[in-house]
Amino acid sequence: MRLLSILLFTFCLSVSAEEIKKSQWKGYERHSFSFESRKAFVTLPKQAAEAKPWIWRARFPGWHTEMDAILLEKGFHIVYADVAGLLGSPKAVSHWDKFYPFITEKYGLAKKMTIECVSRGGLISFNWAKQNTEKVNAIYAEAPVCDIKSWPGGKGKGDGAKAQWVQAQKVYEMDEAGLMAWKGNPIDDIALLAKAGVPLFFVIHKDDIIVPNAENTELFVKKYREAGGEAQVHLHTGESKSKGHHFKIEKVDEAVEFILKNSKK
16 A cells, blocks of 8 residues: 555656646746646745645636635745546546645645635536545535536536537447436535535525526535534525626625634634
8 A cells, every 4th residue: 555655646646737827826926737628726824823824726716716816925825737628527536536645745735725716616516535535635516516416417497508518428438318317416425525524614695596406505504514524504695696696705804714713624
C-alpha cells in the first residue's frame, strides 16, 4: 500500500501543468494553468493563514464571488479545476483525484478543504466528496444538482436540458436506461458523507424550477439528516432570475462563518 501511495504521489507530481500565467483578481494574484488539458487556477491570499486553508470551487467559479473575496482576505487560497461537460461522472471524479495531490503539494495546502459548488457543480462535488471524506471539512452548496435524472435528465418536474442529457450519456458511457438506473448520484450512498461528519450549508430559492428543490436539495437533506448528517438550508424568497435558479445571496457572512468554523477542525 505504501509503495502504491509513493508511485501515485510521484505520478501526480510528474503530470505536467502548462506554464503558469499570472494575473490579478480583485487585487489578489492568480495563477492560471492547464492540468491534463483542462483549465485550472489558484488565487493566492496576500498572507496565507497558518494552516494553509483553501476553497475548492466546482463549476462557475466567477459566479457569486463575494464569499471568496472575504476568505482570501482571511488567508484562504481559492482553487478551481475545470471538469465542465463531465457532469460528475467517474471521469470527472478521476480528474479531481489526480488534481488534489498535485495542487496540495505544489502550493503546500492543507490536506482538508471546503468545497463550494454551484448548480451542476453539485454533481462532481458530492460524488468526489463521498469517495474522499477524509479530505473534506465542509461543503457549501448553492442551488446544487443532486440527481442527474432531475437535471439534465428532466425526468421530474424540472425542464431538464436535452443537450446535456445527451452529453451525460456520452461521458457516463451509458444509454438513457443506464443513467436512469445509475446509483452513483449525490443522493445515493449519502451515509458515506454523513458518517464522516461533513457539515453542509445549502442556499436555494423557493421558485427554482431549473433544479427543483424537491428533487434535489430537499430530498438530499432529508436523507442526509436521517443518516445522522448535519445540514443547514437557507431558503431565499426574494427576487430571482432564470426561473428561480439565479438569485442574490442575502447572508454572505453566515456562509463565511460556516466555512471558518469548519476549517478549524
